[in-house]
Amino acid sequence: MSKGILIVVSAPAGCxxxxxxxxxxxxNDNLFYSVSATSRAMRPGETDGVSxxxxxxxxxxxxxxxxxxxxxxxxxxxxxGTPKKAVTDxxxxxxxxxxxxxxEGAANVKKMFPDCTMVFILPPSFAELDRRLHKRGTExxxxxxxxxxxxxxxxxxxxxxxxxxTNAALEDAVADFLAVxxxxxxxxxxxxxxxxxxLAE
Amino acid sequence: MSKGILIVVSAPAGCxxxxxxxxxxxxNDNLFYSVSATSRAMRPGETDGVSxxxxxxxxxxxxxxxxxxxxxxxxxxxxxGTPKKAVTDxxxxxxxxxxxxxxEGAANVKKMFPDCTMVFILPPSFAELDRRLHKRGTExxxxxxxxxxxxxxxxxxxxxxxxxxTNAALEDAVADFLAVxxxxxxxxxxxxxxxxxxLAE
Numbered sequence: 001m002s003k004g005i006l007i008v009v010s011a012p013a014g015c016x017x018x019x020x021x022x023x024x025x026x027x028n029d030n031l032f033y034s035v036s037a038t039s040r041a042m043r044p045g046e047t048d049g050v051s052x053x054x055x056x057x058x059x060x061x062x063x064x065x066x067x068x069x070x071x072x073x074x075x076x077x078x079x080x081g082t083p084k085k086a087v088t089d090x091x092x093x094x095x096x097x098x099x100x101x102x103x104e105g106a107a108n109v110k111k112m113f114p115d116c117t118m119v120f121i122l123p124p125s126f127a128e129l130d131r132r133l134h135k136r137g138t139e140x141x142x143x144x145x146x147x148x149x150x151x152x153x154x155x156x157x158x159x160x161x162x163x164x165x166t167n168a169a170l171e172d173a174v175a176d177f178l179a180v181x182x183x184x185x186x187x188x189x190x191x192x193x194x195x196x197x198x199l200a201e
Numbered sequence: 202m203s204k205g206i207l208i209v210v211s212a213p214a215g216c217x218x219x220x221x222x223x224x225x226x227x228x229n230d231n232l233f234y235s236v237s238a239t240s241r242a243m244r245p246g247e248t249d250g251v252s253x254x255x256x257x258x259x260x261x262x263x264x265x266x267x268x269x270x271x272x273x274x275x276x277x278x279x280x281x282g283t284p285k286k287a288v289t290d291x292x293x294x295x296x297x298x299x300x301x302x303x304x305e306g307a308a309n310v311k312k313m314f315p316d317c318t319m320v321f322i323l324p325p326s327f328a329e330l331d332r333r334l335h336k337r338g339t340e341x342x343x344x345x346x347x348x349x350x351x352x353x354x355x356x357x358x359x360x361x362x363x364x365x366x367t368n369a370a371l372e373d374a375v376a377d378f379l380a381v382x383x384x385x386x387x388x389x390x391x392x393x394x395x396x397x398x399x400l401a402e
Contacts, residue, residue: 120389122395122396122399123399125399125402126399126402127402152400155396155399155400156396156400158389158396159389159396161389162388162389163384163387163388163389164387164388164389164392164395164396165387166395175383176383176384176386176387178380179379179380179381179383179384179387180380180383180384180387182376182377182380182381182384183364183377183380183381183383183384183385184384185377186364186365186366186377186380186381187363187364187365188321188359188360188362188363188364188365191365194323194365194367195323195356195357195359195360195365198323198324198326198327198356199353199356199357201326201327201328
C-alpha cells in the first residue's frame with residue numbers, strides 16, 4: 001500500500017480555514033486531521049481532543065522537553081504544536097493527513113517532510129477579513145487589530161507555499177482544496193513504483 | 202486577467218486519452234483543446250478540424266518550413282504537430298489549453314513552456330491495454346503489436362511528467378484529470394500578483 005500524503009495548511013485568522021477543512025474531511029474519507037496541541041484557552045464550541053489537545057503551559061513545555069512534538073511555536077502568546085507519532089502512524093497506514101499550522105511551524109515541517117504539500121488560504125480582501133473577524137465576535141477590537149497586522153505579515157510567507165486557495169465563496173474554496181488533494185495523489189512523486197510495476201508485467 | 206495554463210497530455214494508444222479529454226472538456230468550460238495537425242489517414246468517426254487538422258505529407262512539410270508549428274514529430278510513419286499561434290492566442294485570452302501530444306513533442310513543448318503541466322495517462326495493465334486495442338478494431342494485429350512495444354518504450358518517459366493518471370475506471374480518471382487542472386489553477390506560480398494585490402490594499 002502507498003503511504004499517505006502530508007498536507008500542510010496555513011491561513012491568517014478569519015480566512016475560514018476551519019470550515020474549509022471540516023467540509024473537505026467530510027467529502028474525502030481518506031483524509032484525516034492531525035489534532036494540534038495548544039496552550040491557549042478553549043473557545044466556545046471547541047472540544048478537547050477534537051479542536052485541539054488543550055494543555056497548560058507547563059504540560060506543553062513537558063511535551064517539548066520529551067521530544068513529542070513535530071514542531072511547535074508560540075503565537076499571540078500561546079503555544080501551538082503537532083504531536084509527532086500520530087502523524088507518522090497515519091501516513092504509514094496510507095492515510096492522507098492535514099496539518100493545520102501557522103507559517104513558522106509549516107516551514108519547520110517542510111524541512112522534515114520536503115515532499116509535503118503546502119496550502120495557503122487567502123482572504124478575498126483585507127476589508128472582508130476585518131469584517132469576518134468582527135462578525136465572529138470572539139475577540140476584542142485590540143486583538144482583531146493585532147490579528148490583521150499579523151495576517152499582513154503572514155501573507156508575505158505565502159510565497160513559500162505550493163498552492164494559494166482564495167476563500168471568496170466557501171463552496172469553491174472547498175472544491176479547490178479537495179482538487180489539490182486529489183491532484184497530489186496523482187503526482188508522480190506520490191505514486192512510487194507505479195511505472196516500474198507496469199513495466200515488470 | 203490571468204493567463205491560461207498549458208496542460209500537456211501524453212498516453213500510449215488505447216489508454217482512453219481521447220475519451221478522458223472529451224469528458225473533461227465538457228465538464229470545464231474554461232478548458233480548450235488544441236487541435237493538432239497530422240499527416241495520418243482519417244479514421245471512421247473523426248472530423249477534420251476537430252479530431253485533427255488532416256494534412257498531406259507535402260502540406261505538413263510546408264507548415265514545418267514556415268515555422269507554423271510549436272512542435273512536430275514523426276510517429277509510426279506519420280507526422281503529428283501543434284500549430285503555434287492558436288495555442289498562444291488562447292493562453293493570452295485566459296483559456297486553459299490541452300495539448301494532446303506524444304512524448305517527444307511533449308518534451309519539446311516543456312522546453313518552450315517550462316511552467317506547463319505534464320500529465321501522463323497510464324493503462325491499469327498491459328494485458329488490459331492489449332485487450333482494449335483489439336476491441337477498438339481499427340488496427341491489424343501487427344500494428345497492435347507495434348503499438349504495445351511502443352507503449353512500453355513510452356512508459357519509460359512517464360518519469361518526465363508531473364502527474365500520472367491511471368485509467369482503470371473512466372469516471373475516476375476524468376475526475377483525476379479535472380482535479381489536476383483545478384489544482385494547477387491554484388498553484389502559486391499560476392496566480393501571479395495575487396499576494397501582492399492583497400498586500401497593496
